[in-house]
Amino acid sequence: MNDQEKPDTSRRGFVQLLAGGAVAATAASALGSLAPAGGAESTAKQSRIQYGMLIDTRRCIGCHSCSVACKAEFDVPLGVNKSWVEYTEKGTFPNVNRHFLPRLCNHCSEPQCVAVCPTGATYKRPQDGIVVVDSGLCIGCKYCIQACPYDARFLNPVTNFADKCDFCIHRVSKGLLPSCVNSCIGGARIFGDVNDPESEISRQIAANAVTVLRPGKGTEPNVYYIEADITEEAENSDGSYRVRVSTHRSIKERR
Numbered sequence: 001m002n003d004q005e006k007p008d009t010s011r012r013g014f015v016q017l018l019a020g021g022a023v024a025a026t027a028a029s030a031l032g033s034l035a036p037a038g039g040a041e042s043t044a045k046q047s048r049i050q051y052g053m054l055i056d057t058r059r060c061i062g063c064h065s066c067s068v069a070c071k072a073e074f075d076v077p078l079g080v081n082k083s084w085v086e087y088t089e090k091g092t093f094p095n096v097n098r099h100f101l102p103r104l105c106n107h108c109s110e111p112q113c114v115a116v117c118p119t120g121a122t123y124k125r126p127q128d129g130i131v132v133v134d135s136g137l138c139i140g141c142k143y144c145i146q147a148c149p150y151d152a153r154f155l156n157p158v159t160n161f162a163d164k165c166d167f168c169i170h171r172v173s174k175g176l177l178p179s180c181v182n183s184c185i186g187g188a189r190i191f192g193d194v195n196d197p198e199s200e201i202s203r204q205i206a207a208n209a210v211t212v213l214r215p216g217k218g219t220e221p222n223v224y225y226i227e228a229d230i231t232e233e234a235e236n237s238d239g240s241y242r243v244r245v246s247t248h249r250s251i252k253e254r255r
Helices: 010-033 040-047 065-074 112-116 143-147 178-182 200-207
Strands: 052-058 086-090 095-105 123-125 131-133 190-194 222-224 242-247
Touching: 040 200, 052 200, 065 086, 065 178, 112 143, 178 190, 190 200, 200 222
Parallel strands: 052 222
Antiparallel strands: 052 190, 086 095, 086 242, 123 131
């Protein structure tokens, strides 16, 4: 997020924000009495932009161009990643196969990281649904890192603030694709507004059986997968076949 996009975090800016909020609340209350009853809130939610990503693992070749492009775009320090690829190997020789699972922040509709942030540094942008971190408000408490069920957050060793993928908001705001999408040589990634039924991502989601990671967490993730293999190593408990899940991150195992 560049300086123009960051909210004013000074004391004066905070007071102005409170004053503006009070005026907006009064106006909203007045307008609310004139609004037709029923369905207005639901319609507004459906018409709101929600950016998401669809990853077709059938087209992923594990080349890491997405991870490298992300590193270069943000100068991500060594040892941490905003985008990474997991390897899942399973079977018994000679019947062994390998699958690739690209990972990143899921920009959830109900993000747990936002709920636990004590300062409001992590928030979901109302205009496009992207979950971002305001480094001016972050205190490095790591609550959001622990709350994220997708292991998508880390404490930046250079800034000591929470960090993660932000869908390349600086590019998207200019009409460009995220760097990982732009660099994918297999065309495995599709980015767009999942609330727009005419968008390419919505058409592909409608035309294919898709899954999300850890749906039981109730976060409503906005990163979707086609034919993702999310086999866990625990499934090899009986020893009938071999399963190994690993990544190229400093933390090799899946979390």
